[in-house]
Amino acid sequence: MKSKLLSLLCITAGLLAAGASSARAAEPRVITITTSDAMKFDVTAITAAPGEELKVVLVNPGSMPKLAMGHNWVLLKAGTDVTAFSNAAVSAGAAADYLPADFKASIIASTKLIGGGEKTEVTFKAPAEKGDYVFLCTFPPHAMIGMKGTLTVK
Ligand SMILES: [Cu+2]
Secondary structure, X not given: OXXXXXXXXXXXXXXXXXXXXXXXXXXXEEEEEEEOOOOOEOOOXXXXXXXXXEEEEEEOOOOOOHHHXXXXXXXXXXXXXXXXXXXXXXXXXXXXXXXOHHHHHHEEEEOOOEOOOOXXXXXXXXXXXXXXXXXXXXXXXHHHHOOEEEEEEX
């Protein structure tokens, strides 16, 4: 009886230790990006290590509804034709949150579209390959006005 209890305690301790260590390993680095009604991100440059786990928290402190002044955060794969992507986003329209289905393979990570007073987040791994990756808001024509930035993996 005593040994059975002891082994049970050992198993429990082992599970707790495993749980604690995996939680620590899975903790992504949080990057908070605030949008504005002036169609800008307050963070336009992010640096990450290859494969680093990141959590982008997008905050929209504006007062306008999603349909009038929505914002999202979309990270594109290297080599994506950003102009073609933006045009496709316009065609995709509000019903698709301005995320073009044809370009799904070009998207590394994306948040949903949010209106004023909303907040959203996305957790993803930075690309393994070093280089510059464009991120943008796909609500037209925000990216064209400058609502974009660069994730540099190095
Ligand atoms: Cu926007």
